[in-house]
Amino acid sequence: MAVAEAWLEKRAPVIWILGMAVALLPAFLGPYPARLGINVLKFIVLAISFDILARAGQMSVGHAAFYGIGAYAIAMLSVHKGVPVELGPLVGGLSAAAVAVGLGFLTLRIKGAYFSIGTLAFAEALKVIFLYARKYTFGAQGIGIEPLFGGNVLLSYACILGLVVASAAVVRLLEVTGVNYALAAIREDEDAAAMLGIDTTKYKVLAFAISASLAGAAGGFDAGYTTYVYPYEVFSVAISVAAMIMPIFGGLYTLSGPIMGAVSVYLAEEILRKWIPQGYTIVYGLVLMVSILYLPRGLRGLLLERVAPALRGREGAS
Amino acid sequence: MNVDLLVQAVANGVLLAGFYALVTLGLNLLFGVLEITNFAHGDLIMMGAYATLWLNRLAGVDPIASIPMVFLILFGVGLAVYLLFFKPILKAPAHNQIALTFGLSVFLQSLALIAWGSDLRTLDIPYVSKTVSIGPVTLGYGRLIAFSIAAAFTLGFFAFLKWSKLGYAVRAVSQDPEAASLLGVNVNRIYALVSGLAAALGGVAGVLVAINLYIHPYVGVELTLKAFSVVILGGMGSYVGMLVASLVLGISESLVGALFPQGSGLAPGVAFAIIVLVLALKPEGLFRR
Numbered sequence: 001m002a003v004a005e006a007w008l009e010k011r012a013p014v015i016w017i018l019g020m021a022v023a024l025l026p027a028f029l030g031p032y033p034a035r036l037g038i039n040v041l042k043f044i045v046l047a048i049s050f051d052i053l054a055r056a057g058q059m060s061v062g063h064a065a066f067y068g069i070g071a072y073a074i075a076m077l078s079v080h081k082g083v084p085v086e087l088g089p090l091v092g093g094l095s096a097a098a099v100a101v102g103l104g105f106l107t108l109r110i111k112g113a114y115f116s117i118g119t120l121a122f123a124e125a126l127k128v129i130f131l132y133a134r135k136y137t138f139g140a141q142g143i144g145i146e147p148l149f150g151g152n153v154l155l156s157y158a159c160i161l162g163l164v165v166a167s168a169a170v171v172r173l174l175e176v177t178g179v180n181y182a183l184a185a186i187r188e189d190e191d192a193a194a195m196l197g198i199d200t201t202k203y204k205v206l207a208f209a210i211s212a213s214l215a216g217a218a219g220g221f222d223a224g225y226t227t228y229v230y231p232y233e234v235f236s237v238a239i240s241v242a243a244m245i246m247p248i249f250g251g252l253y254t255l256s257g258p259i260m261g262a263v264s265v266y267l268a269e270e271i272l273r274k275w276i277p278q279g280y281t282i283v284y285g286l287v288l289m290v291s292i293l294y295l296p297r298g299l300r301g302l303l304l305e306r307v308a309p310a311l312r313g314r315e316g317a318s
Numbered sequence: 319m320n321v322d323l324l325v326q327a328v329a330n331g332v333l334l335a336g337f338y339a340l341v342t343l344g345l346n347l348l349f350g351v352l353e354i355t356n357f358a359h360g361d362l363i364m365m366g367a368y369a370t371l372w373l374n375r376l377a378g379v380d381p382i383a384s385i386p387m388v389f390l391i392l393f394g395v396g397l398a399v400y401l402l403f404f405k406p407i408l409k410a411p412a413h414n415q416i417a418l419t420f421g422l423s424v425f426l427q428s429l430a431l432i433a434w435g436s437d438l439r440t441l442d443i444p445y446v447s448k449t450v451s452i453g454p455v456t457l458g459y460g461r462l463i464a465f466s467i468a469a470a471f472t473l474g475f476f477a478f479l480k481w482s483k484l485g486y487a488v489r490a491v492s493q494d495p496e497a498a499s500l501l502g503v504n505v506n507r508i509y510a511l512v513s514g515l516a517a518a519l520g521g522v523a524g525v526l527v528a529i530n531l532y533i534h535p536y537v538g539v540e541l542t543l544k545a546f547s548v549v550i551l552g553g554m555g556s557y558v559g560m561l562v563a564s565l566v567l568g569i570s571e572s573l574v575g576a577l578f579p580q581g582s583g584l585a586p587g588v589a590f591a592i593i594v595l596v597l598a599l600k601p602e603g604l605f606r607r
Contacts, residue, residue, distance in 0.1 A: 059413040061357070061420055106598040112412035113355035116420075117546045118597045120357075124543060125590035132584065237539065241424055248417055279432035285425025292418040293406055 004308035023164070027157040034153050038225065040266050041160040042218050046239070047246035047258035048167040049214035054252050055180065056207040057187030061116040062123030063243035066096040066212040068234035069126070070219030075143040075229040076136055085146050085224035089163055092220020093213040100212030104205035111190070120240075127235040140231065148224030156225055163221060167214050171255045174210075183207055184253070215243070241284050242266075249291045251298025260299050322454040327576035328569055329455045333465040335568030337530075340468035341523045341541050342548040342560050343475060344516035350555040351492040351512045354404055354415050358423035360542030362517045364430060366392050366524020367533045374441055374528075381441060381529050382463065388521045396517025400510050408509070423538070430535035438532040446529055464526040471522050475515075476557065488512060492555075540586065547589035550596050553603030562604065567592065 008015065026037030046067065053060050070092025077083040077091060103122070110118055130137045137143065149155035174180045182203045185193035194200050223229045242265070250261020265287060272280040295302055345359040369388045373379040379387070403422060407415050446460035479485040490498040491508045499505045527537060548567055552559025570592075571585045578584055596603060 054413070057413065059416050061416065109601050110597050113416055114550070114597060114601060116357075116413075116416045117355070117550065117593060121543060121546070121590045121593035125587060125594060128584070128587045128590065237424075241420075244417065244420070276432060278436065279428040281424055282428035282432065285421045285423070285428055288421030289403065289418055289425065292410075292414050292421065293403070 003312075004304045007308075020161075020165075023161060024157075027154055031153065034157060036267075036270065038153075038157055038160050040263055041157075041164050042222060043242060043246060043262040043266050044259050045160070045163050045167050045214055045218040046243040047250065047262040048164075048171060048255070049211045049218070050243040051247040051252055051254075051258045052171065052174070052214070053207055053211035054247065055174075055183040055187060056204050057111075057183075057190070058204070058208070059116050059244075060119045060211070060240075061244065062119035062121070062240050063215055064235050064237070064239035065119065065123040065126050066100065066215035067219035067222075067239055067243075068123070068130070068231070069096045069099055069212075070216030071223040071229045071234045072130060072137065072143075072219075073216070074220045075145050075223045078145045079143055080136070085148050086159075088148065088220035088224045089159065089217040090220070092223070093217035096216020096219070097209045097213035100208045101205060104208040105201075107208075108201055108204060123235055123237075123240060127231050130231045130235070137231070142228055142230030142233075144228050145223060147227045148221070156221075160221055160225075163214075163217055168255055170210060170214070179203065179206070238281060238284075241281070241288075245284050245288045245291075247298075249287050249295070249298055251300030254300055257298050257300040264299065323576060324573075326455050327572045329457060330461065331569030331572030332565065333457065333461040333568070334572055335564040336465035336468040336472075337461075337523070337526055338544060338548055338568055339472050339561055339564040340519065340526065342545040342564065343472055344519040344523075345542075345545045346549055346555060346557065346560050347475075347512060347519070348516040349549070351488060352404060352408065352509055354408075354419065355412075355554075356516070357416065357419040357542060358399075358426060358538075359516070359520055359545060360538030360540065361423045361426035361430075362392060362395065362520040362538070363524045363527060363541050364533075364535065364538035365395060365426060366521030367527040367531075367537065368430060368434060368524075369521065370525045370528035371439060371441060371533055381443060381525055382467070385467070385522055385525055388525050389518045392521025392524070393514040393518040395521075396514035397510055399517065400513035404513055405506075405509070423542070427535050427538065434535065436535060438534050440532055441528050443529065460530045464530055467522065467526060471519060475519065484511070543593070544589045547592040547596075550603055551592050553605040556603070556605040559603060559605030 023037070023041065026033035028034075046063065049066075050060060050063055070088075073095035074083070074085060074088035074091045078085050083091065107115060107118055131139050133139075148159070174183070182193070182198045185196065185198055186200050186203060190200055219234060222234075246261035246265050247258035248261070249265055250259065251257025265284075268283055268287075269280060272283050276282070291298060297305070341360075341363060344362070345356055348354055348356050348359070366388050369391050370381050370384050373384040373387060374381060399422065403418055407418055410418075446458070446463070448459040449456050450459065450462070451457075479488060487498065487503045487508055488511070490501065490503055491505055491512075495505050498508075523541075527533065527541070531537065544567065548560055548563040549555075551566060552561075552563035567589060571588045574588055575585045
């Protein structure tokens with residue numbers, strides 16, 4: 001694995017440029033590929049967002065909460081105050097981060113399963129609150145807003161691709177500045193990390209805020225892109241599940257893992273949705289269980305550990 | 319505030335509390351012995367509700383008479399879940415266990431959606447809608463039946479745990495698996511039994527869901543969250559805490575439903591409020607194990 005990783009590390013710039021080119025391609029292939037591309041990119045942001053929180057050892061089972069806060073923030077500001085929907089990712093990201101910082105200090109003492117239960121309850125509670133605060137949210141009716149960039153697909157595509165690049169940059173920044181190591185230490189053993197002098201409070205709240213802001217930005221983008229925000233959709237279990245499965249299947253605590261997971265799971269879902277329109281989410285459950293039981297380092301780990309050495313073996317023989 | 323209305327709401331709340339205790343029992347048992355937090359527990363209850371529906375529609379079995387069958391079916395499901403999923407992750411980090419049981423939950427929900435669709439289903443049993451009046455209080459047969467069955471199974475389980483030889487072994491394993499193993503207890507077999515029992519008790523709760531509530535693929539998610547609110551308030555693994563917390567949840571839901579306009583829509587929020595408040599203020603719950 002180490003050899004394959006070193007090989008990839010050396011060629012990182014080339015891979016990134018190639019990756020960007022591939023990511024941009026669907027925008028020019030027509031409306032359906034463009035829509036597919038935008039959705040995949042949106043889920044990449046969500047997957048990276050989940051992964052950053054997981055790095056601190058916190059498993060969010062209700063990540064839709066922050067996605068929904070982002071979506072509702074821009075939808076309500078747009079309808080009631082006339083804020084342009086193009087500010088969606090910014091407004092969504094900031095409001096979700098603000099909520100996360102407040103919540104972060106409350107949830108600090110909570111670990112493991114308790115944290116996960118808390119996130120699940122938080123997402124469900126928000127759904128009830130947004131359904132009942134009809135004066136501002138119009139309840140179950142939802143909020144319709146202006147289309148992002150007047151419905152220009154290319155600009156929307158560029159916007160979400162920009163968000164993906166920003167998310168990737170944030171992850172690189174965490175790795176370069178060493179925050180990553182502090183998070184890993186907290187994940188492995190929080191008490192030991194505190195004894196080593198790591199300010200666990202600071203790093204946990206930081207990871208929570210960054211993670212929430214990315215999910216909120218994705219929600220803020222989606223509100224304008226779909227022109228419609230609806231409590232059963234933005235706070236749905238389906239979004240929380242997707243945000244969780246994609247990075248776990250791709251490979252946690254890496255940058256390429258969540259990206260690979262988002263692309264493969266979303267495409268699988270898109271195909272399956274045609275076969276079984278109801279219950280296509282069964283693939284989510286299966287993928288999640290199989291990943292935990294048989295793919296401890298995800299798809300990325302499988303490729304690096306098994307496939308890459310096999311390919312090199314063949315090269316060597318020829 | 320009308321006193322009669324208050325008494326009525328509290329009486330309904332107590333009946334509801336009995337149901338919630340049985341909903342939580344399996345989750346609490348599994349956590350107490352295997353130390354796995356099962357996010358799919360409510361979905362096992364949902365399976366029990368559909369099993370009751372099927373037995374009724376296909377073979378005309380009365381829901382109360384179907385309890386032994388549903389118990390056995392879900393015991394089998396629980397055993398299978400143990401062998402396939404729980405056994406390999408017994409020693410895994412908590413976040414892996416959470417992700418796995420969450421995956422199981424999504425899997426079971428999707429399976430129900432494929433098999434039965436998203437329609438709300440009910441059993442039409444004539445005796446459920448009858449009522450009985452005691453002084454100012456009027457109680458529905460459906461809720462009385464649910465309370466009695468839940469109480470019988472909860473107390474029966476406590477008796478099993480306290481007085482039977484197998485119950486002794488379960489308690490020994492929950493306290494110290496290694497010491498129990500040295501004393502000749504087959505820990506693996508106890509884990510399998512507990513997983514089966516946890517699911518079977520969930521199945522009986524499912525029968526009660528079929529008697530009183532709408533059956534749909536997502537009914538389990540609501541019940542999982544309610545069970546979580548009970549164990550979080552009562553303290554994970556504590557049975558006394560579970561009973562007290564069930565009363566708190568049942569009575570407060572009932573009061574919210576009676577006191578506020580549109581209260582029945584707000585009642586589900588009580589469980590979330592309990593979870594958020596307890597986690598923020600007293601994460602270890604009221605009773606420590």
